Amino acid sequence: MQLLIGRSPDLLFTLPKDCYTKDIVSVPVGRRPVFIVNHPETLRRLFGDDRASYPKSDLMISTLAPLLGDGVLLSAGRRWEHDRKMLEPAFMQMRLEALFPKMLSAIHDWIERLDALASDQIVSLESELSRVTADVMFRILFSQAIDGEAATTIYHAFTRFQHHSPQFNLRVVLASDPARPEPLSPVLQEEARKIRGTIEQLLIQRETQLAEGKDFFDFTQALIDARDTEGNPFSRSELIDQLAVFFLAGHETTASALAWCFFILSQQPAWLAQLRSEIDERLGEKPFTYADFKQMPITRAVFRESMRLYPPVAFLTRRALQEDHFGKLRIPKDSFIVASPWLVHRHHTFWSHADRFEPSRFIGQDSASFGGNYMPFGLGARACTGAMIAQLEATLILCEVLRRFSFKPMNPERVFPVSRVSVRSDCGIPVKLIRRHTR
């Protein structure tokens, strides 16, 4: 097997070719065994019945725990089950119809901001999309827009956290030692402290407002009101953990998915034209309503296909708690297990023309019909709880942007993906924004 470590440190470029064709690839160098798993049944085991034996990897935990603590994205076993049960009433509040007006108002404020920029202005697609998706999550979590001081602090600190977070790098994986996880860099620890401190201030502010008799109907309130079977609430620090998880998981990924979707569309004029006709026919000049969401098959298919090629979470990493076997292959204790949407989605056995952008494969098909071979939102019990929220938000943003603006990437040949917290570009994707017509 040829490892291309010298060429680029990013795992997206160092993966051996075998990873796109084989069921399981073992990487036989380094301090610990690494297994890259594409095999559908083994994936089902890892994320299904055997998931207790494969908690989140020590590398994932050491990178994210200073920010997310023991929140539901990282926790394991009883703790995870306990917290997920407590979170159920909060999930009920995240019904799509209830969130729709909050989403729409954040998106419209952002469109107004874009509209106020001069036509032909160059903007960073990634920064703009992070801004709007952060605002959507802020309104859902805290009933506040992103223009407040706390929101702006959190937004900028998250941007720096993402920017400085280590690239997902095969050298780091191979050198990692589960018994001695690498500490996070001081810059990242400082950003994490800032974000957690600001969330704490928001919680203190909420306590004061509640004492003054104000009412809230949002995710934060549902978390504050949550009780476990013994009647215990989340502690202050647990509330911060969960809110940090939802803010990070809820905006970072959706921004990444949308940035790649817009970028791909800029290179696919025929699909862009089809998308625009669907938007014009369905919406014309009328406002987007919740009922429109399910009636946009091309928009949904384009978004799904772009997440097939550019899944925001490229690598789901786990640690083997004990020795195991995948078929005849021995998996030693502490092996580093990689299940990769990036690889599974480009695997030549599972997909015809795996490297081509062909949204038609998703038209009239629901994602479940691809089984475990389509996994942008993960698999099994630990799969994303916000998948439908992300799809509603993405549909709204695609429609509202495309009916008002055209955009042209500057130097598209220089845009390369890098895997950080999510898959980002190495340049922010600068685009020229052009107003289509005034509404």
Ligand code: HEM
């Ligand atoms: C396109 C957007 C999104 C993508 C691609 C995505 C992807 C994922 C993936 C792959 C996982 C599983 C991680 C693993 O198994 O290690 C996950 C978990 C999670 N996601 Fe998302 N996500 C998205 C949007 C959202 C949104 C909008 C929210 C919240 C509103 C959210 C909340 C969560 C939470 C709480 C978990 C942890 C679930 C658990 O372990 O109990 N995500 N997401």
